[in-house]
Amino acid sequence: MVLLKRKRKKIKNPDELREALEDFLRELEYLADVVVVEGQRDAEALRNLGFRGKIEGLSRVGVPDSDLVESIARENSSVVILTDFDEEGRRINGHLSRLFERRGLKVERGLRREAGRLMASIGVYAIEALDSSIVG
DSSP: OOOOOOOOOOOOSHHHHHHHHHHHHHHHHHHOSEEEESSHHHHHHHHHTTOOSOEEESOOTTOOHHHHHHHHHHHOSEEEEEOOSSHHHHHHHHHHHHHHHHTTOEEOHHHHHHHHHHHHHTTOOOGGGHHHHHHO
16 A cells, blocks of 8 residues: 555545545554554544554553553554644643653654644544544
């Protein structure tokens, strides 16, 4: 599969959004070994949209971030961090990015930016809200 750089255009209607999201999810499956989300509802939203790749959630009670990162690093070489696009989500993204990179994982920042662009085009900033915005 060859992924070409393409000019990003403003998404104007629901059909274009669905198509852009499907393209994004295919890229995500192809380029990232694992996607890290904040919680179970985020993972469910991605699954409801058709994402078939590996997803890890942060909401493991009693499991420190460092243990989660270690576990993911043992089995993967690249990661996309899809935390929400609010202040807390950006903080978590920065923190995890540093931890993953210290362990030698490639953090796919461009895919996170693309997700943010798609979500901003419909005024959604939480991953869990994606499925109701697109499917509904």
